[in-house]
Structure formats: structure tokens, C-alpha cells
Amino acid sequence: MNTPVLNSWKDKALFTPGPLTTSRTVKQAMLTDLGSRDSMFINLIKDVRQRLVKLAGVEEEQYTAILVQGSGTYGLESVVSSALPPQGCLLVLINGHYGERMAALSQKYGIKTISMTFSEDEPIDPQKVDLLLAEEPSITHVSVVHCETTTGIINPIAELGDVVRRHHITYIVDAMSSFGAYPLNMAQCGIDYLITSSNKCIEGVPGFSIVLARKETLINSRDNARTVVLDLYDQWQGLEKNGQFRFTPPTHAIIAFYQALLELEQEGGVEARAERYRQNHAVTLAAMSHMGFKAYLRPEYQGYSITSFYYPEHPNFNFQSFYERLSQKGFVIYPGKLTHSDCFRIGHIGRIELSDVNGLMSAIQQTLDEMQINLPPCISD
Numbered sequence: 001m002n003t004p005v006l007n008s009w010k011d012k013a014l015f016t017p018g019p020l021t022t023s024r025t026v027k028q029a030m031l032t033d034l035g036s037r038d039s040m041f042i043n044l045i046k047d048v049r050q051r052l053v054k055l056a057g058v059e060e061e062q063y064t065a066i067l068v069q070g071s072g073t074y075g076l077e078s079v080v081s082s083a084l085p086p087q088g089c090l091l092v093l094i095n096g097h098y099g100e101r102m103a104a105l106s107q108k109y110g111i112k113t114i115s116m117t118f119s120e121d122e123p124i125d126p127q128k129v130d131l132l133l134a135e136e137p138s139i140t141h142v143s144v145v146h147c148e149t150t151t152g153i154i155n156p157i158a159e160l161g162d163v164v165r166r167h168h169i170t171y172i173v174d175a176m177s178s179f180g181a182y183p184l185n186m187a188q189c190g191i192d193y194l195i196t197s198s199n200k201c202i203e204g205v206p207g208f209s210i211v212l213a214r215k216e217t218l219i220n221s222r223d224n225a226r227t228v229v230l231d232l233y234d235q236w237q238g239l240e241k242n243g244q245f246r247f248t249p250p251t252h253a254i255i256a257f258y259q260a261l262l263e264l265e266q267e268g269g270v271e272a273r274a275e276r277y278r279q280n281h282a283v284t285l286a287a288m289s290h291m292g293f294k295a296y297l298r299p300e301y302q303g304y305s306i307t308s309f310y311y312p313e314h315p316n317f318n319f320q321s322f323y324e325r326l327s328q329k330g331f332v333i334y335p336g337k338l339t340h341s342d343c344f345r346i347g348h349i350g351r352i353e354l355s356d357v358n359g360l361m362s363a364i365q366q367t368l369d370e371m372q373i374n375l376p377p378c379i380s381d
């Protein structure tokens with residue numbers, strides 16, 4: 001086995017849903033050791049939490065940001081295992097892998113769970129949800145994924161919020177691969193819990209998840225936690241009481257995240273970041289279509305965080321070989337996760353500029369030539 005030698009590594013550009021490429025300055029910010037009880041660190045956490053609430057378009061009087069150690073799924077599990085009362089019932093809206101994961105999390109805790117499954121290539125339909133909520137009065141909570149990273153589809157969280165609000169139900173949104181890149185107002189969308197991670201569109205490094213919560217809902221769920229580590233209310237109380245985490249915090253990841261938040265601001269905020277990702281997506285789609293790759297989703301459903309492409313129908317195409325050849329050229333793409341179609345994915349988020357996108361597109365053309373794959377351009381329907 002080849003043992004990796006750290007200082008001989010060269011960063012590859014990551015066109016994935018995460019971990020993502022981060023700026024040099026975000027990485028450099030981690031060259032600092034801070035004690036978890038140091039006032040500098042405590043102030044940093046406070047500042048980060050305040051900025052997150054602002055990014056969600058809401059005020060600290062009604063909303064709060066809770067950092068939870070671990071990857072994004074820890075945040076999701078923290079919400080599910082802490083929010084639902086023993087007699088609660090979670091309706092999980094599913095049109096991809098991450099919706100399925102939410103249902104699996106809930107079932108693991110023995111929580112009554114109803115899955116409402118839609119096709120992977122269509123957004124969740126608020127009218128159908130409305131009908132089901134009217135038929136099933138036992139439902140207390142609803143969850144949906146904003147950008148279903150399985151395909152890159154965008155679900156209509158504001159319209160769903162209107163429906164959920166009418167039924168007086170708690171609304172949970174997995175905004176893992178959208179928060180920070182899609183303008184959002186939690187209050188207007190009626191969201192009670194929104195979950196994202198340090199290493200998605202805010203472009204920090206992996207290490208913790210973020211739960212933005214409506215305080216009133218959080219307080220009402222005070223006694224519901226089913227674990228100690230993922231007790232969301234206790235985690236919040238810890239942060240509120242003395243500004244500290246209950247257990248060892250990912251100090252370096254939080255310092256990097258602070259730098260990432262400053263860089264989001266310097267870039268021009270969510271709108272400017274959205275514009276960069278939108279351009280990354282548009283250039284990718286045009287070049288991929290020209291090279292003969294067909295996108296999985298119809299354009300009107302496609303978000304700008306990540307795009308799924310069908311495997312081309314050519315006898316020489318082999319995804320593993322395609323992937324390895326691109327990786328050797330310095331570009332990392334991502335396999336697909338679809339149930340019924342063979343696809344791979346190209347991400348547009350992270351510290352990726354147009355020059356990186358153009359570099360990837362040239363590498364893909366070169367790789368197709370190496371594999372002797374010649375495809376006619378794909379004209380979209």
C-alpha cells in the first residue's frame with residue numbers, strides 16, 4: 001500500500017457535494033490553537049451564531065443558531081431526536097436519498113414516521129402534501145430537503161411552508177447544500193428548524209453542523225431529547241449559559257468557519273455567492289451538453305448547487321475509469337445516488353471559480369479523447 005506523504009499532496013479541485021474546496025485563507029485560519037474556555041473563542045462562537053441568524057433573514061429575539069459537533073447528519077439527527085415528543089409523528093417528504101435518510105433517522109428512534117415519496121426528477125408537490133395533512137391529523141412535524149443533493153433539484157420550501165403553517169405543524173428543512181447560496185427568510189417560509197453544515201455553501205471546513213431554530217418551538221421541545229450528546233435544547237442552553245459547548249468543540253473548524261463567514265460577506269453576501277455558483281452551473285451545463293452529456297433534471301427544476309448527468313451511452317464509458325482519469329488531472333467529481341438511473345454528479349459549490357470550471361471541462365474533453373468516446377452534442381428538450 002502507498003502511504004500518503006502529506007507535504008507532497010497537491011490540492012485537487014473538488015466538484016462534489018462535500019467535502020468542498022475551501023480558500024487558502026480559510027485553511028490558514030486553522031493554524032491557531034485556541035482553548036475552548038478562552039474568552040476569544042467564546043466571543044468567536046457568539047459572533048458566528050449571530051451572523052448565522054442574520055443569514056437566515058431573522059432576528060435573535062425569535063431565532064437562534066446552535067452548533068452541533070459532527071457532520072451535517074448529526075444536526076439532522078439532533079433535530080429529529082430532540083424535536084418530536086413521544087406521541088409525535090413525522091411526515092418525511094422524499095424525492096431523493098437525503099429524504100430517505102431523514103425517514104431512516106426517525107424510524108431508528110421508534111418515532112412514528114410517514115414517508116411521502118415523489119419521483120426523483122420532480123419537486124415535492126405542496127398540494128398533495130396539503131391533502132395528506134388534512135387526512136392525517138396525527139402528523140405533528142414535516143421535514144423536507146431544500147436542495148435534494150441526490151439530483152440537485154430544488155423543492156418549493158416557501159410554498160410548503162404556507163401549507164404546513166395552515167395545519168399548525170412544526171416545519172423542518174434540511175438546507176444542507178443550499179443555505180448561504182439561496183436567499184432565504186426563515187420566518188417568511190415558516191421554518192422552525194433549518195439544518196446545514198460548516199462545509200457546504202458557507203465554505204468552511206467539515207466539523208460541525210448548524211441548526212437554526214425558532215426559539216418558541218425549541219423551548220416547547222425541552223423534554224423530548226432521546227440522547228445526551230444530540231440533545232438540541234441542552235446544547236443551546238450550554239451555548240447560552242456560558243457561551244461554551246457542553247463537550248469538546250471543533251475549535252479549528254469554528255475558527256475557519258468564522259473566516260469563511262467574513263469571506264462570504266467580502267464576496268457580497270448570499271446574492272453574490274449565488275451568482276458565482278449560478279455561473280459555475282451554467283458554464284458546466286453548456287460545456288457538458290456540447291460534449292454530449294445529458295442532464296438528469298429538466299432545467300426548470302435544476303438548482304445551481306449540483307447537477308446530475310446520465311452516463312453516456314457508449315461502450316467505452318466506464319465511470320470508475322472516467323473518475324480516476326479526471327482525479328489524476330486534479331479534478332474530483334462525484335458518483336450518482338439515483339435509484340433508477342446511472343448518473344454522476346458535478347458540484348458547483350465551494351471555492352470554485354470559473355477558471356476551475358473551465359479547467360474541469362477541458363479535462364473531461366481530454367479524458368473522453370483518451371477513452372475514445374466521441375458523442376454527438378446533446379440538444380436539450
Ligand SMILES: Cc1ncc(COP(=O)(O)O)c(C=O)c1O
Nearest residue numbers: 017071072073098149174176177
Ligand atoms: C441535503 C443533504 N442532507 C444531508 C447530508 C448529509 O451531510 P453529511 O454528509 O455532512 O452528514 C448531505 C450531504 O451532502 C446533503 O446534501
